[in-house]
Amino acid sequence: MRRREFITLIGGAAAWPLAARAQQPAMPVIGFLRNTTPEDSVHILAALRQGLKEAGYVEGQNVAVDYRFAENRYERLSELAADLVRRQVAVIIAGGNASSLAAKAATTTIPVVFATGDDPVKIGLVASLNRPGGNVTGVSFFTTELGAKRVGLLRELIPTATTIAYLMNPNNPYGELEMQEARTAAHALGLQILVLRASAERDLDTAFATLVQQRAATLLVGADAFFLSRGDRLIALAARHAVPTMYFVRELAAAGGLMSYGTSQPDAYRQAGLYAGRILKGAKPADLPVILPTKYELAINLKTAKELGITVPYPLLARADEVIE
Numbered sequence: 001m002r003r004r005e006f007i008t009l010i011g012g013a014a015a016w017p018l019a020a021r022a023q024q025p026a027m028p029v030i031g032f033l034r035n036t037t038p039e040d041s042v043h044i045l046a047a048l049r050q051g052l053k054e055a056g057y058v059e060g061q062n063v064a065v066d067y068r069f070a071e072n073r074y075e076r077l078s079e080l081a082a083d084l085v086r087r088q089v090a091v092i093i094a095g096g097n098a099s100s101l102a103a104k105a106a107t108t109t110i111p112v113v114f115a116t117g118d119d120p121v122k123i124g125l126v127a128s129l130n131r132p133g134g135n136v137t138g139v140s141f142f143t144t145e146l147g148a149k150r151v152g153l154l155r156e157l158i159p160t161a162t163t164i165a166y167l168m169n170p171n172n173p174y175g176e177l178e179m180q181e182a183r184t185a186a187h188a189l190g191l192q193i194l195v196l197r198a199s200a201e202r203d204l205d206t207a208f209a210t211l212v213q214q215r216a217a218t219l220l221v222g223a224d225a226f227f228l229s230r231g232d233r234l235i236a237l238a239a240r241h242a243v244p245t246m247y248f249v250r251e252l253a254a255a256g257g258l259m260s261y262g263t264s265q266p267d268a269y270r271q272a273g274l275y276a277g278r279i280l281k282g283a284k285p286a287d288l289p290v291i292l293p294t295k296y297e298l299a300i301n302l303k304t305a306k307e308l309g310i311t312v313p314y315p316l317l318a319r320a321d322e323v324i325e
Helices: 003-023 039-055 073-086 095-104 144-157 177-190 201-213 223-227 230-238 251-256 267-282 301-307 314-319
Strands: 028-035 063-067 091-095 112-116 136-140 162-168 194-196 218-221 245-247 259-262 297-301 323-325
Touching: 028 039, 028 073, 028 095, 039 091, 039 223, 039 267, 063 073, 073 091, 073 095, 073 218, 091 095, 091 267, 095 112, 095 136, 112 267, 136 267, 144 162, 144 218, 144 245, 144 259, 144 314, 162 177, 194 201, 201 230, 201 245, 223 230, 230 245, 230 251, 230 301, 251 259, 251 297, 251 323, 297 301, 297 314, 301 323
Parallel strands: 028 063, 028 091, 091 112, 112 136, 162 194, 162 218, 218 245, 245 259, 297 323
Antiparallel strands: 259 297
16 A cells, blocks of 8 residues: 555544534533522422433433523523523423513523423413413423412311411512412411511511411411522421421421422423423424323421421321321
8 A cells, every 4th residue: 555545544534533523413402491599409400300311311411401590580580591592502491480481482483391380371371281382381280279279288287277377479470379369268268368478588587577476377388489499497487486387399398397288390390301302302392282280299297297286187197198207
């Protein structure tokens, strides 16, 4: 073999891997938008990655995820959503009502997969559950629709209660809707409802001071990312003031809260990951019906009940899906 031919062969062989890599398709990027902090989303993100894995995608191997967290500041969501659109991500996964609506408002072309706690038709995310239409679909765990049920469970736990306190975040654009449903349910049971508002750490102490002053017998915590991020503080205040408290996710009951009732948020995000994977493979959001919860979970922490001096009625205990001891 002539020297020139040998050099040409070696040079071509060395260049081939570079050319092959250049021809490989770019790794798709998923945008993730949520109102919470990264620290408050660890279990959610683990579930999301599990869903992506079940769909055939592993972060860092064949898909990238670009995260945007609003740090419990709802006013930041629109700009964060717009930033993901400017990046031209392949799909946006949005967690929560406000994040999902911000993502929808930011784009009519990039697919949006939501994981939201409210009725997505009622709040204007989709045209219908079976035929979402447009570029938006997802999973609803109907957290905010369960306020009335939680009021009833609290009444069953403390039948002598005459006043129930309700804690809401005034910055949550959908918190008022949930509060009104809880108010209606309380009045139907002959209960007075004391509405407390908190959107910052210092507000929590004020809210509990008002609760004690007004002698509310129980507390219902509204479904809001801020309260999830301050779960340890809420649980500590409820214990200090001996207030039987109902939460909206089991994670707070497992952390020491008395009771929780709702659907599994991690499972909702796992299914959102599955939907995102299907869209990356070519499915259209308009053809993917909204996934609805099939199971609602009641968790009761018996250790906390004992510390509060509460005997949980047997019929209520028997209906619990999880008893924490």
